[in-house]
Each structure stands twice: as structure tokens, then as C-alpha cells.
Amino acid sequence: MYKLDWYILRKFIPTFVYCMLLFTVVAVAVDTSEKTDDFVRAGLSTSELISKYYLGFVPWIWGLLFPLFVFIAVIFFTSRMATRSEIIAILASGTSYNRFLRPYLAGGLFLATIFWVGSRYWIPKANAIRSNFQSTYVDKNDPSKTMNFGNCYNCYYRRIDQNTFVGIKDFDTATKSARGFFMEKVRDNQVVYNIRSEMLQWDTAIKKWKLFNAAERKIDSMRETLKFYPTLVLQMSLKPDELRKDYYLKDKLTTPELVRYLDKEEARGTEGLSALKVERYRRAATPFAVLLLTMIGVVIASRRTRGGSGMHLALGILIAALFIVSDRFSTVFATKSSFPPLLAAWLPNILFTGVAYYLYRKTPK
Numbered sequence: 066m067y068k069l070d071w072y073i074l075r076k077f078i079p080t081f082v083y084c085m086l087l088f089t090v091v092a093v094a095v096d097t098s099e100k101t102d103d104f105v106r107a108g109l110s111t112s113e114l115i116s117k118y119y120l121g122f123v124p125w126i127w128g129l130l131f132p133l134f135v136f137i138a139v140i141f142f143t144s145r146m147a148t149r150s151e152i153i154a155i156l157a158s159g160t161s162y163n164r165f166l167r168p169y170l171a172g173g174l175f176l177a178t179i180f181w182v183g184s185r186y187w188i189p190k191a192n193a194i195r196s197n198f199q200s201t202y203v204d205k206n207d208p209s210k211t212m213n214f215g216n217c218y219n220c221y222y223r224r225i226d227q228n229t230f231v232g233i234k235d236f237d238t239a240t241k242s243a244r245g246f247f248m249e250k251v252r253d254n255q256v257v258y259n260i261r262s263e264m265l266q267w268d269t270a271i272k273k274w275k276l277f278n279a280a281e282r283k284i285d286s287m288r289e290t291l292k293f294y295p296t297l298v299l300q301m302s303l304k305p306d307e308l309r310k311d312y313y314l315k316d317k318l319t320t321p322e323l324v325r326y327l328d329k330e331e332a333r334g335t336e337g338l339s340a341l342k343v344e345r346y347r348r349a350a351t352p353f354a355v356l357l358l359t360m361i362g363v364v365i366a367s368r369r370t371r372g373g374s375g376m377h378l379a380l381g382i383l384i385a386a387l388f389i390v391s392d393r394f395s396t397v398f399a400t401k402s403s404f405p406p407l408l409a410a411w412l413p414n415i416l417f418t419g420v421a422y423y424l425y426r427k428t429p430k
Contacts, residue, residue, distance in 0.1 A: 069155065069160065069165075069168065070167065070168040070171065071168075072168075073168040073169065073172070074168050074171065074172050076142040076146075077138065077139065077142065077168070077169070077172040078172060078176075080138040080141055080142045081134055081135055081138035081176065083138075084134045084137050084138045084141070085127060085131075085134045088126075088130060088134065089123055089126060089127070092126045093119065093122070093123070093126075096122065100203070103202055103203050106202065107202040117194065117197075117198050118194070118195060118198040120191065120194055121191040121192060121193065121194030121195030121196070121197075121198070122195050123191075124183075124187065124188050124191035124192075125188065125191060125192055125195050125316075127183075127188070128180075128183065128184055128188040131176075131180050131351075131355065132180075132351060132354045132355045132358050132388075133358075133385055133389075135173065135176055135355050135358060135359055135362075136358040136359070136361070136362050136381060136384075136385055137362075137378070137381065137382075137385075139169065139173075139358075139359050139362030139363055139366065140362045140365060140366045140378055140381040141366075141378070143362065143363050143366035143367055144366040144378070146367075147366060147367055147368060147369045148369065150369070152165070152367050152369070153369070156430070161430075162428070162430035165367075166360070166363060169359055169360065169363045170356070170359070170360075172359070173355060173356040173359030173360070174356060176355055176359075177352040177353065177355040177356045178352070180351065180352045180355055181348075181349070181352035184320075184348045184351065184352065185319060185320040185321075185348055186319050186320070189316060189317055189318055189319045189320075189322075190319070192313065192316040192317050193317045196311075196312075196313035196316060196317055199313065200311075200312070200313070204312070219234075219235050219236045219237070219238075220232075220233065220234050220235065220236070221233045221236060221308055223303060223307075223333075223335075224333055224334050224335055224336075225301065225302050225303050225333055226302065226332075226333055226334065227333075227334045228250050228251050228252060229248065229249070229250050229251075230248070230249050230250075230251070231246070231247070231248045231249075231301070231303060232245075232246065232247045232248075233245070233246055233265060233308065234246070236265075236308050238305070238308070238309070240266075241266065241267035241269075241305045242264065242265060242266045242267070243264065243265040243266075244263075244264065245261075245262075245263065245264075245265075246261065246262045246264070246265035246276065247259065247260065247261040247262075248260050248261075248299075248301070255284075256284060257283070257284050257285065258282070258283055258284065259281075259282040259284070260276070260279060260280065260281045260282070260297075260299075261279065261280050262276035262277055262278055262279035262280070262297070263277055263278040263279075264276070264277040264278065265277075267305045268298075271298070273298050273299065273300055273301075274298070274299045274300075274301055275296060275297070275298055275299070276294065276296065276297040276298075276299055277295070277296055278293075278294075278295065279293070279294045279296075279297045280292070280293055280294075281293075281294065281297070302333075314326075314341075315340060315341045315344040316344070320345065320348055323341065323344065323345050324345065326341070327341055327342065327345065339399050339400045339406050340396075340399075340400045342399075342406035342407070343396055343399050343400065343406045343409050343410055345406075346406055346407050346409075346410035346411065347410040349410075350410040350411045350413075350414055353414055354388070354413065354414055354417075357414055357417055357418060357421055358385070358388070358417075360421050360425070361384060361417065361420065361421045361424060362381060364421065364424040364425050364428050365380055365381060365384070365424065366381070367428065368428060368429065384417075384420070388413055388417055391412065391413040391416060391417075392413045395408075395409040395410070395412040395413060396409055
């Protein structure tokens with residue numbers, strides 16, 4: 066690397082860090098004002114709020130706005146270079162435009178790699194801290210997250226394999242027991258097996274479920290067999306730690322954990338996994354967006370315009386807004402319809418790759 070590369074990188078990385086810290090302070094201030102009542106009800110000290118909430122909130126904000134931080138940083142310092150005619154001097158010295166872009170590519174690749182690792186491992190661990198606080202102190206006051214299945218929050222209806230469905234009523238995570246249970250097996254769209262019980266209990270000694278006052282019914286084409294059991298040990302692939310309503314599950318799982326969870330649920334035939342799949346693919350697509358927005362930013366800001374840095378920032382914010390809107394639209398289509406999750410995660414990148422190429426072709430070199 067030559068002096069030009071280090072000169073640009075010494076502007077790129079510190080400007081990015083400055084933008085990230087500045088936006089973080091603003092985000093923390095806004096979030097604190099919105100959650101003041103929740104913090105007061107929680108009764109936690111300042112140090113406890115920092116350790117139990119903001120140590121997770123700050124990395125979450127970084128992960129949410131990381132590409133935007135990079136984009137704004139690139140536009141800001143490149144626009145200043147263009148205003149001071151530094152870019153004109155660089156190109157007039159015989160340096161090609163592609164050679165001028167090299168340190169931007171290196172810096173963008175460096176930041177994209179950090180973000181890729183962080184989105185797979187570090188940010189999900191921080192999200193676990195934030196989401197635990199959210200579910201403990203904030204969501205309990207939200208009726209939309211405490212009601213389900215006819216005002217029964219701890220009721221579950223799950224598919225545990227391709228042909229087996231279970232229903233559990235009033236599951237208590239402390240005692241690992243439920244007040245009602247049924248299981249049905251279906252073959253050729255007909256129920257061939259059914260078992261119901263008044264109580265379900267997890268036996269920690271044998272690692273199996275126990276049913277109390279159970280009625281077992283087997284059905285074939287000719288007859289129906291019914292048996293009653295005071296107690297019955299049931300082998301079932303569903304475990305107590307899987308009986309949870311976690312609205313933040315996709316954010317808390319690291320990528321390897323998320324992949325294993327998806328594989329297990331797909332083997333069971335579980336439906337409604339689109340949001341989790343979009344999250345899985347986005348963790349690879351968003352780091353690429355960092356590199357893509359870096360290139361768009363430098364192509365926009367390297368032009369010397371009459372409006373100066375203000376014009377560059379305005380155009381950059383417009384492009385960033387369009388990028389975010391396209392990302393939100395593709396996510397909604399994937400989660401609410403049959404739009405492929407892989408395409409939903411990568412569609413904004415595909416569209417804006419064309420935008421980047423067009424701007425590159427039109428930029429004076």
C-alpha cells in the first residue's frame with residue numbers, strides 16, 4: 066500500500082468511528098426518553114441499566130445502522146476531499162480512477178468482514194441481553210405480547226414431525242408441567258392415533274414426559290381401540306426448553322445456532338419460518354451491502370458539485386432511504402407471502418448493484 070492508500074484509510078476509518086459514536090449517543094438519548102417510565106418501574110440502578118440493557122442495546126444499534134454509518138462516513142470525507150480539489154489533484158497526477166478506488170475497496174472490505182463476524186456471533190449475544198430486559202420489564206405491559214390462543218399465553222400447538230401434532234395448555238416453565246395435553250397422528254389426511262391427558266409432567270430423572278389420567282385412542286379403517294391409563298410415560302421429541310414464546314429468538318441465536326434450529330424445525334415440518342430464514346440470509350447479505358454502499362458513496366461524493374458536501378449528503382441520504390425501503394418491502398413480502406427468503410435478503414443488493422454500476426459509468430474519471 067502507498068501513501069495515497071494510507072491517506073484515504075486514515076480518513077475513512079476515523080470518520081466511520083466518529084459517525085458511529087455520534088449516532089450512538091443520539092440513539093441512547095432518544096431511547097432513554099422513550100423508556101423512562103419502564104426504567105422507573107423496573108427499579109434498577111444506573112449501573113444495572115447499563116449492564117442489563119445498554120450493553121445489549123448499543124451493539125444492536127450498531128448492527129442495525131452499520132451500513133448507514135459506513136455510507137455517511139464515505140460521503141462526508143470524500144465530499145470534503147472533492148471540495149478542496151484533492152481528488153482532481155490525485156487524478157491529474159496520473160492516478161487512474163480505478164486505482165483511486167482501491168483504498169475504498171480495502172476499507173469497505175475490512176469493515177464488511179468485521180460486520181460479518183459480528184452479525185454472526187457478537188451482535189446476537191448482545192441482543193440476548195437487550196431482549197431479556199425487554200421481555201422482563203417492557204413487554205409484560207404490552208397486551209399484544211401476553212395474550213394468545215384465547216387469552217392463554219402459555220398454550221402451545223406444535224408439529225413435532227411430519228405426521229404428529231401436539232397441543233399443550235397452561236405450561237409452567239418452573240415445574241415443567243401442563244394442565245392439559247393432546248397428541249394426534251395423521252395419515253392420508255385422517256387421524257389414526259389420538260391421546261389426551263389431564264396433566265403433563267416432565268420427568269427429569271428419565272428425561273421423558275409423564276401423562277396422568279390419559280386416554281389413548283387408536284383408529285383404523287375397521288375399528289377404534291380406547292384405553293385409559295392412570296400414568297403413562299410418553300417418548301416425545303419435544304423438550305421443555307422448546308416450549309417458549311420468544312419474540313426475539315431470531316435476533317438472539319448466533320448463525321450456527323440459527324441454522325441448527327431451522328434444520329430441526331424444517332425436519333418437523335414446521336411452518337412460518339420465513340422470518341428466521343430471512344434473518345439467516347441477511348447476515349450474509351448486509352455485510353455485502355457495506356461494500357456496495359461504500360462504492361456508491363465514493364462515486365457520488367468524488368464529483369465536485371456546486372452544492373458541495375450538503376448536496377452529496379442529501380443525495381446519499383436519499384439513496385440510503387431507498388435502500389432501506391426496498392429492504393423492508395422484500396422482508397414483508399417474504400414473511401407475509403410466498404416470496405423466497407433468500408431472494409428477499411439479497412434483492413436490495415441486486416438492485417443497488419445496478420445503481421452502483423450506473424453511477425460508476427457516469428462518473429467523470
